[in-house]
Every structure is written in C-alpha cells, then in structure tokens.
Amino acid sequence: MVNCCGLVSEKNEPVPLKSISVELQVQDHVASVRSCLQYVNEEERPLEAVFVFPLPADAAVCHFSARIGEQEIRAELQDRQSARDQYDDAVSSGQQAFLLEESEESSDVFRLSVGCLSPGQNASITIVYIIELSVQADHALRFCLPAVLNPRYTPAAAGVVPEVSSASVIPYTLSLSVEVRSSDRISRFESSCTLDPLEFLDAQHTHATVNLSAGHRFDKDVELFLYYENSHQPSAVVEAAASAAQSGSLMGDPALMISLYPEFPADVMSSLASQGEFIFVVDRSGSMDCQMHHGNDAQMRIESARDTLLLLLKSLPMGCYFNIYGFGSHFESFFPSVTRSIASLDYILIPWMGSGVFLILTLIFSQLFVFTDGEVWNIKEVLDLVKSQVYSHRCFSFGIGEGASTALITGMAREGSGHAQFITGTDRMQPKVMQSLRFALQPAVDNISVDWTVPEGVTVDMLSPPINTLFQGQRALIYAQIKGQSSGKKEGAVTVKYRLKDQPVTNQLQFTLKPTEDTGLTIHRLAARSVIRSLELEERAGGADAENIRRRIVELSVQAGVSSAHTAFIGVNKDRKQTVKGPLLQRRVPVPGKLCVCVCVCLFPFSVCHSLNDYFLACSLESSNMMMIECDAASYEAEPQKDPLLQLVSLQKASGCWELNASLAAVFGKTEDEVTNRKAVDGSVWATVLALIWLYAFKSDQQDEWQFVAMKAASWIRSQKPDGLSQCVCDGNVLLGCQVTEDMLGI
Structure with missing residues (x-):
C-alpha cells in the first residue's frame, strides 16, 4: 500500500x-x-x-x-x-x-x-x-x-x-x-x-x-x-437564540441541554447478572500485528487482544454462553455450529469487504464485544444495522491503537446501547475491557422519561432521540427547543424519571427561560446535529419520503450552519487579480490498490462446549500455556505468557477453582513440592485459596482485571463447604508471606 x-x-x-x-x-x-x-x-x-x-x-x-x-x-x-x-x-x-x-x-x-x-x-x-x-x-x-x-x-x-x-x-x-x-x-x-x-x-x-x-x-x-x-451532578444549560434567526425556528428559540450521568448505589452494582450470551469479535487483519505503542516492551495488538479475550472468557459467570469470531479478509467463528441449548441465537451477517469479508454483528438477546484497530468503509451501513437490532443486543466496542475510527467505535456503542473504549499509547487493554464487562453484567437504567414544567405560553420540544438504556459510567446529553413567551415566571424545570433494578428514581433540574448573556451557539448547533443525524438514519432506512427528508436535512444544515451528508x-x-493562468497541476492522495491482508487466526486449543457450565480449557492453556496463531501460509507458536497474572488466570478451571500443579506453583515463585507439602485440605481447595491470597496480596493494584475471576473462585470454595478453611488461609499466608484475611477473600 x-x-x-x-x-x-x-x-x-x-x-x-x-x-x-x-x-x-x-x-x-x-x-x-x-x-x-x-x-x-x-x-x-x-x-x-x-x-x-x-x-x-x-x-x-x-x-x-x-x-x-x-x-x-x-x-x-x-x-x-x-x-x-x-x-x-x-x-x-x-x-x-x-x-x-x-x-x-x-x-x-x-x-x-x-x-x-x-x-x-x-x-x-x-x-x-x-x-x-x-x-x-x-x-x-x-x-x-x-x-x-x-x-x-x-x-x-x-x-x-x-x-x-x-x-x-x-x-x-x-x-x-x-x-x-x-x-x-x-x-x-x-x-x-x-x-x-x-x-x-x-x-x-x-x-x-x-x-x-x-x-x-x-x-x-x-x-x-x-x-x-462533581461529575455525576446532573445539569441543565439554556443557550440564547441567534439574534438574526426567525423566532419559531431551531436557531431562533432558546436551546436547552440536559446532562444526565447517574451514579448507582453500590448494592445495585454488586448484583451482577449470572447469565447471558456473549459474542467476541476480534480483528485479525495485518495491522493487528503492529505494536500497541512505540516503547521497547510493547505487545503486538493481536497478542494483547488474545490475552484480553482469555481474561474475558475466564471472567464470565458460569451460566453464560459465548462464541468467538475473527475477521480479516474473511470471517470465521470459533464454533462452527450452534448447540440446541442456545438454538435461539439468530445470526445476522453483513458484507464487510468486496472480497468476501463478513462480520457477525449481533444475535438475539446478546452482548457483543468488538475489537478492532481500524475500520470499514461502509460505516453508516454498519451503524444502521446495529441500530435496527438495538432491542435485541448491546454492543461494546474497543478501538486499539492510534487512528482507530471514532465513527465506528463510538457509533456502534451508541447505536447498540453499549459503551466505547479506546486503548492508545501505553494503555493496558485488560482493565478497560473488564470495565465494559462490568457494564454488561450490571443492571441498566430503563423506562426513561422526561417531563417538563414550564409557565403558560411556553412549550418544550425534544430534539434528541429517545434514550432506551443508561448504565453506570454512561452520560446522556438531551437537547430541547424552548418555544413561546411567558409574561410572568422566568423559570422552568425538567424531571427525569427512570427505573433501576425495578426501583423508581427521579431527578429534577431547574433552569432559566431567559439566559442573561450571549453564550454562543454551540448547544443550538449540537442540537441541530442530533436532529440531522436522526434524519439521515431515517433517510437511509428508505421509503417514499426519502426526498423530503433529504430536503429537510439540507434546510436545517444550512440554517444551523453545521455540516451534513448532503x-x-x-x-x-x-478577485479578478487572483485568476490563475496556465495548466493546472493536480495533486491527489494516491488511491491504494487492493488491500493485502495477512489473516491471523487465534486458534485456542480448547476442547469446549458452548455453555460455560460445561467447557474446560485443555492441554495448552492449562499446562504448557501456549497458544497457536495460524496465518495464511504458515503457523507458529506464540511465546508463553510472561505476565504472572495472566498465567494464573489461564490456569483457572471453568468452575472457578485451580488444580495443584507445578505451573500454579511457578506463578507463586515456588516449587510443586513446596506447595504440595503444605496443603491441609483438598488439593483444589488449597490451590484456589493460594491463588486468591496471591491475587489480593500481590496484584491489588490490578483488581479491576481479576475481580470476576476471584468472585467465581470464592463462590466455588463456598460451594465446597470445606473443613479447616481458616487454618488453610493461615497456612497460605505463611507460605506466600502475606497477611490476607478470610473476609478479604470473600470466602
């Protein structure tokens, strides 16, 4: 290229x-x-x-x-x-x-x-x-x-x-x-x-x-x-109308912007979903072989995505279903078929490249995680499809490295009621992705309504599309147009109501109907942009009214002075003095030929069933801790994981426990004999207690990454109801040189 x-x-x-x-x-x-x-x-x-x-x-x-x-x-x-x-x-x-x-x-x-x-x-x-x-x-x-x-x-x-x-x-x-x-x-x-x-x-x-x-x-x-x-404090800002605009038009009336950024109670956030369907879509194109940043210790993007995918799979609750898709010059799923236990899945495919690349975008009632360092050319087509499926899925998107498309990454998350994350520079991918997993498992705000209290003679028209869902860490900006005049009261109020885990929540904000100073036209123009984007989406949906919609887009775009697709x-x-004489030399950015893409497929050597109740990670992930990466014409083995946290995560069983073996002992910096000779309970219980102690003692600064792994482990230990657990924790502290309590471990 x-x-x-x-x-x-x-x-x-x-x-x-x-x-x-x-x-x-x-x-x-x-x-x-x-x-x-x-x-x-x-x-x-x-x-x-x-x-x-x-x-x-x-x-x-x-x-x-x-x-x-x-x-x-x-x-x-x-x-x-x-x-x-x-x-x-x-x-x-x-x-x-x-x-x-x-x-x-x-x-x-x-x-x-x-x-x-x-x-x-x-x-x-x-x-x-x-x-x-x-x-x-x-x-x-x-x-x-x-x-x-x-x-x-x-x-x-x-x-x-x-x-x-x-x-x-x-x-x-x-x-x-x-x-x-x-x-x-x-x-x-x-x-x-x-x-x-x-x-x-x-x-x-x-x-x-x-x-x-x-x-x-x-x-x-x-x-x-x-x-x-005070980032979570809701706010309402009114912007004065453009002085030269006609009253009654969007620019000729005051515009209102509401910022809603709810902070949810801790007890609600701790009630994570125990079941769900997750689809992980990973970019395998040649650019994923680039480094995450320019430092000496930088991972390749595909390696970081692989490690993150491993952490995600280990962190999913036991009742979940999952599948993995890779895309490059074509797409490929990890599982070739769907078992009857998840026969409700409805695959929707769209063209990604003329050469035959397809991307699986959504499933019925699923959580979609998309990882890419680039973008596609038909972004608007992709976003339209995501939007059309908003009631059956949520989309969480991740832009990897410099230059990942903001339109694709933020657009898929916005239209799919999910969350977008960008991993740039020396950012670690794992904590950001795990933050999105928390969003996916936490309850979301729904049944959102907006009510206005304004004086007689004044009305408020919503300019933003309806908000379907809202969850912790996500802010919504709502735009509205204030019409009419009031001879008396100069104040208005907006009441935002929603439900969170079946509990009603109400926020009321006061605002002035008459801004005291000229604050520019930023809110008006962003409101116009919101309306234009909604009209463009409606136009692309087709129908007999497409030409009228296009006319409305052009009219509003010119009136507000903001760009649009039309x-x-x-x-x-x-100036006649500036007329150029002579032949004109054209300089255009050269159009590259057909993309040459090295397709890298992460082949996890699992023996796996679709339900996480049944799957287990076999030989290479649980013993030698190796992964295979297969390219178009060659294959090679990636180096073993060097990060001890990821080593520990890779050794965890689907049920949440660890087995007592040399690989686990190596993570702790011990020999197998040192670990085995100190056990006072069942081997798996002892190994799992040691793993939890090590996490809380030596990786506390990365708790966002291993939180769900530890929760699953603690749940497994409690289900075993072992005798002598307190002594087991004491022995584990002695062996690892730590001071971690049972309460800290959650067991």
Whole structure:
C-alpha cells in the first residue's frame, strides 16, 4: 500500500501542509475546536490539491474559511452537488476555490479540495467544529485530536479513501491551546502528550487554560482528559437564540441541554447478572500485528487482544454462553455450529469487504464485544444495522491503537446501547475491557422519561432521540427547543424519571427561560446535529419520503450552519487579480490498490462446549500455556505468557477453582513440592485459596482485571463447604508471606 501523508507531490512527498494550530474551548461537557492549517504550493505550476483527513465522530463543522495573502474567503454552506458544481466551475475558469465536504460513507472523514494555488503561494485554511466530550470509565471527559487515518476495508463497488499513514514522517508542526469554562470545579487536566502547567484564571477553579508543550511532533493522537469534582451532578444549560434567526425556528428559540450521568448505589452494582450470551469479535487483519505503542516492551495488538479475550472468557459467570469470531479478509467463528441449548441465537451477517469479508454483528438477546484497530468503509451501513437490532443486543466496542475510527467505535456503542473504549499509547487493554464487562453484567437504567414544567405560553420540544438504556459510567446529553413567551415566571424545570433494578428514581433540574448573556451557539448547533443525524438514519432506512427528508436535512444544515451528508462548504476567490493562468497541476492522495491482508487466526486449543457450565480449557492453556496463531501460509507458536497474572488466570478451571500443579506453583515463585507439602485440605481447595491470597496480596493494584475471576473462585470454595478453611488461609499466608484475611477473600 502506498504510504502517503495528506497532500503529496508526484514523487509521493508531502508538499502543501506546513503547520496546524488548534484552539480548543470547552464549556462544561461540550467543546468548540478551531483548527488553522497552513499550506504552500512549492511546485513550479498552479496546484490543485486534495487532502483527506479525520475528525472526531459526530463533530459538527460550523465554519470554514481561507486566507490568501491579506484576503479572506469565507465559505458558505450549500447543497453538496451545488457546491461541487460551483467548485468545478471556479477551478476550470482559473479562480481559486476551496471545497470542504463530509465523506458519504463515514461521518469522521472529511475531504478538503484546494483549487488553483499559484506557484509559491500560501493559503491558510480555518475549520471550526463542535463536539460532545465522551466520558471515560474514571469519569474523565475525553477529547482526541486524531493524527492518522487508517486504511478503509472497502467493498469492491465503492470508492476508496486514501490512507494517511503514521505521522512520524509528516513535516508539519502542531500547536494546541485549551480554555475550559465550567459550572463545576475543575479537578485536574491530563494528556497523552506533554502539557504546560494548568493555569487557573479564577478562585473557584472553574476557568482555566493549558497549552501543549512546544516542540510536539504530531506522530500520535493527542488525547486530553478533563476531570470535574462533581461529575455525576446532573445539569441543565439554556443557550440564547441567534439574534438574526426567525423566532419559531431551531436557531431562533432558546436551546436547552440536559446532562444526565447517574451514579448507582453500590448494592445495585454488586448484583451482577449470572447469565447471558456473549459474542467476541476480534480483528485479525495485518495491522493487528503492529505494536500497541512505540516503547521497547510493547505487545503486538493481536497478542494483547488474545490475552484480553482469555481474561474475558475466564471472567464470565458460569451460566453464560459465548462464541468467538475473527475477521480479516474473511470471517470465521470459533464454533462452527450452534448447540440446541442456545438454538435461539439468530445470526445476522453483513458484507464487510468486496472480497468476501463478513462480520457477525449481533444475535438475539446478546452482548457483543468488538475489537478492532481500524475500520470499514461502509460505516453508516454498519451503524444502521446495529441500530435496527438495538432491542435485541448491546454492543461494546474497543478501538486499539492510534487512528482507530471514532465513527465506528463510538457509533456502534451508541447505536447498540453499549459503551466505547479506546486503548492508545501505553494503555493496558485488560482493565478497560473488564470495565465494559462490568457494564454488561450490571443492571441498566430503563423506562426513561422526561417531563417538563414550564409557565403558560411556553412549550418544550425534544430534539434528541429517545434514550432506551443508561448504565453506570454512561452520560446522556438531551437537547430541547424552548418555544413561546411567558409574561410572568422566568423559570422552568425538567424531571427525569427512570427505573433501576425495578426501583423508581427521579431527578429534577431547574433552569432559566431567559439566559442573561450571549453564550454562543454551540448547544443550538449540537442540537441541530442530533436532529440531522436522526434524519439521515431515517433517510437511509428508505421509503417514499426519502426526498423530503433529504430536503429537510439540507434546510436545517444550512440554517444551523453545521455540516451534513448532503451539504458542503464552498469558498471562491472572485478577485479578478487572483485568476490563475496556465495548466493546472493536480495533486491527489494516491488511491491504494487492493488491500493485502495477512489473516491471523487465534486458534485456542480448547476442547469446549458452548455453555460455560460445561467447557474446560485443555492441554495448552492449562499446562504448557501456549497458544497457536495460524496465518495464511504458515503457523507458529506464540511465546508463553510472561505476565504472572495472566498465567494464573489461564490456569483457572471453568468452575472457578485451580488444580495443584507445578505451573500454579511457578506463578507463586515456588516449587510443586513446596506447595504440595503444605496443603491441609483438598488439593483444589488449597490451590484456589493460594491463588486468591496471591491475587489480593500481590496484584491489588490490578483488581479491576481479576475481580470476576476471584468472585467465581470464592463462590466455588463456598460451594465446597470445606473443613479447616481458616487454618488453610493461615497456612497460605505463611507460605506466600502475606497477611490476607478470610473476609478479604470473600470466602
């Protein structure tokens, strides 16, 4: 595949893009991002260039302008085809023109066409977009500035988006400044990159600024993590209408944003489901043979996914069913057939690549875990299918490494009422995946309703789609439009009701109907974006009303000034002095040929039944602790697990116990004789007690990873009702040099 980075010359060398400057303004849970890109034509002839680049999923582009010398060209948002025609006409007549449009297949990929730059001429492109900040498992708000665009797995009939490869060879620089304003105190600010110290601008610590340290090379995604002190406190924010907009329109009325981020009681969270159906879908494409990060001790992505899958299987409750699917140039399930005990499974397959790749997306009443480091080209088709099955499954998605598609990862989780996680840099995959498993096993909020209390003459129209489920660690933003006028009362209230494990919960929030200051239009535009995305989904579903829906999308997109699948930004420099003479040199990112994918299949040498009540891990996982990885034309054995925690997990039986043997003793740093000679109870009970003591004593900082493994082990011990258990724990502490109590072990 051609390695290309942004705009390239005939010699496949980056040419026009020289620097990127980003200003990030955060208001509570949303952000406005202003990016300025500096281009220069270093050719000896006039240049037309095309740059394909990523933006975060669900980003709403609301401004696009270009500056040539001292002249600024502010682009207008128009119907896509009309904008394309205007761009082509301008370029063919020698006028400078700029066209910015969203990919037809993926909402996180944009295409910028720069037309008719004279030799040696500079152009400064400014793009502004707004976005909701996602919530992480530790309650942080995450913003990501993606550095790379991974290759698309493309159906044969579709166009191919070029690859923007690793930014390590990109010659342009990046500067980034951040300003945060919040109604809640700012606790701290972290990043995957080096930052200057956080500077607070008020005594309440609700206003702060921070900058990316000088000298940063844009060789990886820039991730920012913002922490508030009272992250679970619900909030309601009203934004004033646009002064020039017509009253009664979305932009002409005040807009309301509700943030709902419930914190569930500990006793509810401890009541985990004991049964379920789980499907694990693992990317096996060639890119999964890349390292997780650039450090010396970095695992391969496929190895980390393999280790995580092992931990997941060991952590599932006894009453669960599971299957494993791999996808690369084709898909393959670990189990070729379905037993009668889970005959209710209904497989739904969709095309993934023109060469025959398929991905199993969902089952009836299942939990779907998807692991990938890239994405597919037909993202919108995938998300539509996930959305259509939302009442029969939940989808948990994991983006591995730099450049994993935000549109695919967050989109599948959003449409599948699940949760999205990104594993980048030196992040460990296991704790993030286990956090999602906790979500999958915990009860979710349902029967969500929203009621409004407003004065006479005022109404509230919901702009967000209904919320079907909500669970611990997931926040929902609800947008609404406030219509009408009230001569008296200036306050309103919203009451959010839901049920959690059959218990009713009520939250009531007060808000003002008249904002006292101009707060910008970020909430209005995000609300418009929410409506547009719902209309696009409705349009793709088909039907006789598709043309009217498309017309409504264009109308709302132009009115709100936010991008959509059917609109584009077009700017033309009509200054006659700037007309370009001579033949136009085209510079487009080369379209790669057919993807050459090395398909790696993780072959677990289990002898296994579908029910976890029946399955057991046979020879290689329980004895030699080896796994086979089979490629297209060769096979080899991966090295044994070196992580003692994963070694211990791999030795656990499906029932939750461990057997007393040399492999287990080696995890403890003992010989088999040392362990065997000290046993005072049944061998399996003794071995399981030792394993639990070791976990609590030596791996307490990784408890999120082994919590379910330990719960299953403790449950098994209690079911055995052994005599002399207290003495057994004492002997285990002596052998391992620990001080762990029975209460800590849960036995």
